[in-house]
Amino acid sequence: MKVSFIGLGVMGMGMALNLAKGEQKNEFEFLACDANLEALEQFKEKGINTTTDITDTVDSDYIYLCLPNLDIVKEVVLGKSGLLTHLNPGQTIIDFSTISYLGATEIAETCKANGVEFLDCPISGQQAKSMEGTLSIMCGGNEEVFNKIKPMLxxxxxxxxYMGENGCGQLTKVINNCALNICVASFSELMPVGVKLGLDPEKLGDVLITATGSSFASKTLVPKVLEGDFEHGFSLDKAYKDMESINEVLVKHEIPLPTLSGTMQSYQLALQGGQRDYYKHAMIRFYEDLLGVQVRKEGFE
Structure with a gap:
């Protein structure tokens, strides 16, 4: 059995290194693929086969993808010289990329028409978890195929x-992301109000981290707000695209979600306010500017 992995970026690198351990245990033959030669060095050092050409992967039983966006996934899978032009019935593509629900179902339908299985398996977790092999993976597609590849996952x-049919992996991921986005918007709007009216930022932050209004978002991001740390690899602009993705589904099925719609407006204000390239909690700076305050710990400059 041959297994290939295309896309050795921030998340794909650790995932591919962990998956490649299967070759070291003689479970399968492994090939790492990326256009960036530097990304291949760690694999070469371990004696793992590498390539910069995706067509070298087309004889694989299972091809894993971890790519930046829907356009690139479509090009790699459905493009004029993409994988699908070379694959035979019975082969399987597993996509870890975060793309839209509608995009995933469209790709899956095209693959299925050619006898190729496509599973959307977006991931949740930071780079450290990808290196440790401790990610959350949400899968949509053929359940029988999922059961076959689960030992690799x-x-x-x-x-x-396993979340259900094609698209269910992406739908799960975007719902999770949007729930996080809503939590971030809530404390980003409310903390500046508290500080404007005289509350101490650190004490208010302690309450939002520990009391009934706490969330994963407040626990991880309120400390960063207080320290003025808004740098992160996943930008507010990309977070907004998650909401755009689920909004396509809501429009198609005529489903009103006022809380999500309000959150999208908060993100739009932050995007227009110059926070596009910072992490999502940077939206608090829009409300700080609006109210003329800073939500920072004592001594911050």
Missing amino acids: DKMGTQVL
């Missing part, structure tokens, strides 16, 4: 869930 994640 278990090398990359500790929470590996």
Whole structure:
């Protein structure tokens, strides 16, 4: 059996390194693929086969993808010289990229028409978890195929869930992301109000981290707000695209979600306010500017 992995970026690197351990245990033959030669060095050092050409992967039983966006996934899979032009019925593509629900279902339908299985398996977790092999992986597609590849997925994640038919993996991921986005918007709007009216930022932050209004978002991001740390690899602009993705589904099915719609407006204000390239909690700076305050710990400059 041959397994290939295309896309060795921030998340794909650790995932591919963990998956490649299967070759070291003689479970399968492994090939790492990326256009960036530097990304291949760690694999070459371990004696793992590498390539910069995706067509070298087309004889694989299973081809894993971890790519930046929907356009690139479509080009790699459905493009004029993409994978699907070379694959035979019975081969499988597993996509870890975060793309839209509608995009995933469209790609899956095209693959299925050619006898190729396509599973959308977006991931959740930071770069450290990808290196540790402790990601959450949410999968949509053929359940029988999922059961076959689960031992491989278990090398990359500790929470590996089958969510349903094609698109269900992406739908799960975007719902999770949007729930996080809503939580970030809530404290970003409310903390500046508290500080404007005389509350101490650190004490208010302690309450939002520990009391009934706490969330994963407040626990991880309120400390960064207080320290003035808004740098992160995943920008507010990309977070907004998650909401655009689910909004396509809501429009198609005529489903009103006022809380999500309000959150999108908060993100739009932050994007227009110059916070596009910072992490999502940078939206608090829009409300700080609006109210003329800063939500920072004592001594911050």
